[in-house]
Amino acid sequence: MDGDDPSVPVGAPKVPFFRSLKQRKENGWIISLFVFLHVVAFATTMFVNNCWRNSHRHCALSSLGRFSFQPLAENPLLGPSASTLEEMGALRRTLLVQNHENWRLLTASWLHAGVFHLIINIASILLIGIHLEQEFGPVRIGVIYILSAITGNMVAALFLQDRPTVTSSATLFGLLGTMLSGLIQNWAIYSRKNEALRIFSLILVINLVLGLLPYVNNFSNIGGFFCGFILGFVLLFKPDLGTLAQSKAGLFEYEVKHSFKLKQKLDRPVLRIVFLVLFVLLLAGLLIGYLRGINMNKSCTLCRYMDCIPSKWWTCSDKTMHCEVY
16 A cells, blocks of 8 residues: 555545646646746857857857857867856856855856756756646745755855856756655655656756766755755645546546645645744755855865766866866
8 A cells, every 4th residue: 555644535546646738727837937037048148158259169069150069078068168157147166155246146046057958957847847836836836946946056055166057957956856745745645656756766867967067066956956845845735636537548647627625735734834944944054154155065075076077078177278268
């Protein structure tokens, strides 16, 4: 058995975690808006980068002209230069901690290190985010998305090296944490949970590995994940089992009327309060650490390898590459 939950009626139908998008009227507008802003931000970044001129036409896919990419040795993710990322608002220890450019805690969440990063990140956000939005509503998922970005940036600030890094994947990890939280809370009513967990694990591993490449911050991913997981226990609710009907169409298929009772949205009040207090304490601790300029790298010398693994194909050095000096 999948576990006994007194709130689940005996013999109640079970449903897959995901459902067919076409079977719901909600269109996932908040996630779609966030994805659109990410794409616009990346296009703007490449326009500003202008590799064709700034790198003297020594670019990848130079036929794209102004929108061509830096050489793969400089950016293996097929994207802009480190100096452009810095100009567009990426995090960097010197600028954030010493120069107090706090606005970077907001801008870094919209930047991507390259095309590969952009495609993998937004595809994962669409897959997970739209289903979560249609299940739990745009307000809840929108709040979790934004707070995951902020929390991820605060964690990243404690582990920053003196090189540009972007944190847009923190929001995806926030959604993954929320997905896991939703599965745990409603374990008894979901079927095919192993399939859902395999999808969860695949997306998690792919994006963690991506975070080992230059410019993508893995510590923001970790912070975003814990934020989404904790807030899931605060904001998510239990679906109305009386309206659920199981479908045999597959992992992403089930039919369900979108009807929830108020008591189901406010169930488990003690659990919600405990996790809300936990989140407030987490955010307060991160804020204090940031304001004091704490550098966790001094206490954890190996932590740098969780964020970028050096390779003969790219560098994790804090030094500016010669091809970025114009």
